[in-house]
Amino acid sequence: MNWIDIPTVLLVLGLLYLMAPAITWAVLAQDRSPSAAFWCAGGLLFGLGIFIASFANRLPAIIGVFLTNVLFWASCALRIQSLRWDLREPLAWRWLWVPIGMAALFTSITHWGLGWYVMRASVNTALLAAGMAYIALLALRLGRQERSRNAFFLACIYLALVMALIVRLVEILLHPGGNPLPVARPATTALIALTGLLTAVAGHFCYLGMVLDRARRRERVLVVEKAQRDAKILLQQEVRQVERQRSIDQMSVSLAHELSQPVGAVLTNAQTGLRAIELHRVTPQELIPLLQQIEQSARHASRVIERIRSFIRPSRLPHQPVDLADVCHSASELAATDLRKNGVELLRSPPTTPVQVMGDALELTQAVLNGLRNASDALASVQHRQVRLSYGCEAPWAWLRVEDNGPGLPADQLKNATEPFFTTKAGGLGLGLSIVESIAQRHGGHLILAHAAPGGLGGATFELRLPLLCPTARTPSSCVSSDSATASEP
Template identity: 30%
Template sequence: MTPLHLPTAYFIAGILYLTMPVAVWLMLRKQHAPSNTLWCLGGLSFGLSLIFLGMRDTWPEALTYGVAIWLLVLGPLLRVNALRHELQKPIPLTWLLILSLVFIAVYGVFHGVLNNASMRFIWSSLGAAAAFGWLAFLAREVYRRDQSISARWIFMFYLALAVVLALRVPSVLLGLSEPTAMTSDPLSTLLIFMGVVTSIVGNIGFLGMFIERMNREALESAKVQARQEEATRLSDQIAQLDRRRSVGEIAASLAHELSQPLTNIYLIADRMELTLQQRQDESLNKYFADLNRNTQKAGDILGRIRTFIQSKNTLFERVELSQVITDVSALIHDLAYNESVDLQVSLPPQGLAVWADPVQLSQIFMNVLRNAIQATQGQASRRLLIRVWREGEMAHITLTDNGPGLPAEALSQVGTAFFTTKTEGLGVGLSISKSIAQQHGGSLSIGNSPSGGAVVELQLPVVD
C-alpha cells in the first residue's frame, strides 16, 4: 500500500479551505452579515497555513513555521468570532489578534530560542486544538438556541478535529510519533482526513445555518401575515356587524324622516288630482316642484342610510368634513330629538377637507354621537357640541357632551377592544373607530372635558 504523501495532502486540504469559504461568502454576500466575512477570512487563513505546512521542505522556514503556525490558530479564532457574531456576542478583532500574537510569540521562544522541537509541536497542537474546541462549543450554543441541524454538524466535526489534534500530544510525549507535521503515522493520516471532511462539512454547515434562519424568518413572517390578515378579517366582520346593529337604532329616525315628505307627496298628489279635474291652471307647475323637492328629500335620506349600512372595500376620496357631519347629524337627528338632546355644530368659515372613506368616517361620528347621547341621560339639560377647526396640517373634530364624564379607572381602557362601561355594550364601537382613524393617518382620543362631561377628539390630515 502506498503511504500518504503528506505535503500533497496538506496542499489539497489547503486548497479546499481556500476555495470553499469563498464560494460560501459569494452565496451569502447579499446578507451583509459580518459573520460571513469572518468565516471566509478564517477559512482563507487556515487554508494558507496548510499550504505553507505542505511546502515546508521547499519554502523559507519563516513561512512554513512562523507564519503557518500563526495562521493555523488565527483561522479558527476568526471563525470563533463569526459564530459569536451569530450569537450576538462578538469579540473585538484586536483582542483576537493579540491572542494569536501571544500564541506565536511563545511558539517562537520554543522554536528559535530554546530550539525544543517537542515543546514547539505540543504548544502548536494544543493551541490549534483549543481554538477548534472553542469553535465547536460555540456551534453547540447556536444549535441549542436555534435548533439548527447544520450547527450541530459543525459542532461534531470540529470537536472531532480538536480531539485528534489533542491526541497528538500524548503520542509525542510517549515517543509514538515524531514532533513534526510531516510524520507519516496513523494520527497524521486521520488528521488530514478530518481536516478535509471538516472543511466540507463546516462550510456547508455554515451555509446551512443561514438557510435555516432564512426559512425560520420566512415562516415567522408568514405566520405574522396570516395573523394580521385574520385580525383584519375579524375587524371587518365586527365593523360590519356594528353597522348592522346601528340600523335598529336609526330605524325610528328613518320612519320619522320619511313620514313627513311622503305625507306631503300624498297630499300634493291629491291636490293635483282635484286641480286636474277642474282643468289645468298655473298652480300645476308649483305642485310639480313641491312633488319633486319632497321626493328628492326622501331619496336623499334613503341614500344616506343605504350607504351607511352597505358593506364595501375602503375607498378613499376627498371628503368635506362639513358634509359628512351634516349627513350624520341628519341621521342621528330623530334620536337626539326623542332624547331631548340639544345638538350643536360649530364649523369653520372656510371648507375643511380630508382624504378619507366617507362611509368609515360616518361610522366614527355615528359611534361617538350615540355614546354621547346615552352619556347625557339623567342630566336636566342634555347638550352635545360638535366643533371643527384646523391647526397646522391637521383637522380637529371634538365631540363634547355634558354627561358625568368617565371614571378614572375607565380612562386607561376606554377605546380598547371589548371594554365597555355599558351593561349591554359589546365594547367594539370606539375600538373600531380608533382603528379607522389610524388607517386614515390620524388618531382618536377620549378623555374628560375641563367643563365636565366626556370629550372625544378626532384628528385627521388636511387635504388642501
C-alpha cells in the same frame, strides 16, 4: 545511526499537506465559507513550509530558515482565525500578523545577527507548539458548542502534535549543541512525522466531517422550520375560516347598527309626510325638504352598505383631502331629525379658517354621526339638552369634537367604552365607539373620551384626532374656534 531520511519524510509530509487542503476545498464545493477558506489556506501554507524545509540544506538560510518559520506561523494564524470564525469570535487581523512579524524579526536577529541557533530553534518550536495548542483549544470549544465528535477528534490530533513539539523542545534544550533545524534525532523525527501525518490526513478529514455535520444540522433545521411554517400557514387558514364565519355574524350586527339611523330617519320623515298629506296640511313645496332628507338618508344607507361590503372584502379606498366643515355639515344634517325628535339643541362652533385632513369623507361622517347619536342618547335624563359639534386644529393634529351637557361617564366606564359590545344603554349593541376608534386608526389618528372636559358643556366629550393636512401652514391661533363663534341650530 539515523534510520529515517529526514528530507524524504519532510517532502512526503509537505506533499500530503498540499494535497489535503485542495481535496477538502473541492469536496466543500456546496458548503464553502470564509472559515473553510482560512482553514484550507492555512493547510497550504503549512505544506509549503514543510516542502521548503525538505530542501533546507540546499537552499540559502533566508529561505530554509526564515521563510519556513514565517509560513508555519502564518498557517497557525489562518487556522486560528478559521475556528474563531466558526465560534463567531473572529480576531482583528492585526492581532494575527503583528505577532508573526515580531517572531520573524526575532528569528532574523538571533540567527543572523547573534548566531544564537539554539535560542532561535527553541523559541520557534515553543511558538509553534503554542499555536497548535490554541488550535486544539478552539477545536475543543467548537466541539462542545456544536456537540461535534469530529471537532473533538481534531482537538486530540493537534494535541498529539503539540506533545511531539514539546518533546523536540526538550531535546533542543537538553542538547544545546544540536542541529538547529526542526528535527535532529530519529525518535523525535519519527514522532513528529507520525503526528504530522495525522494532522495532514486525519486532521483535514475531521475538519471536513465537522463542516458536513454543520451542513446536515442546518438542513435539518431548515426542514423543521419549513414544517413549522407549513403548520402555521394551515393553522392560519383554519383560523381565517373561523374568523370569516364569525365576521358574518358581526357584520350583520354592524349592518343593523349602522343602518338604524338612516332607516329611522327615512321612516320618521315618511311618516311625517304621510300624516301631513292625510290632514291636507301640506303643499308640494313643503314636502320637498322631507323628500330631500329621505333621499339623503337613503343614499347614506346605501353608502354604509357599500362600506360594510368593502370591509368584508377589503379593497382600501385611497384617501383624499377632506374639509372637516363638510364632514360636520353632513353629519349634522343626517342627525338633525333624531336630534329634533329627542329635543336636543345642536350648537355649532366653526373655526375661522378651513381645516383639512387626508381621509375618507364617508367614514369620518359615520364617526361623527356615532358621536352625535351617543351624545343624544346620554341626555335622556336632562331637561335642557344641548350637544355641541366643533372642529379645529392644533398642529400637527386636527380634531372633531362632540360635547354634551349630560351626566357623563365614570372613569371605569371610560376605559372600556371603546371595547366591542360594551354598552351602558338598554338594548344597545356596544359597537358605536369601537367602530369610531377603528376609523380613527385607519386615518392615523386616535379617539379621546373625557368627562367634564375644561371648556365643555359639563358632560362627556368625544374627540377624534386626525393628522392635519399641511400642518406647517396652520397655527393653533388660526384654527381653534372661539366661544363667541358658537351658533345655535335647532
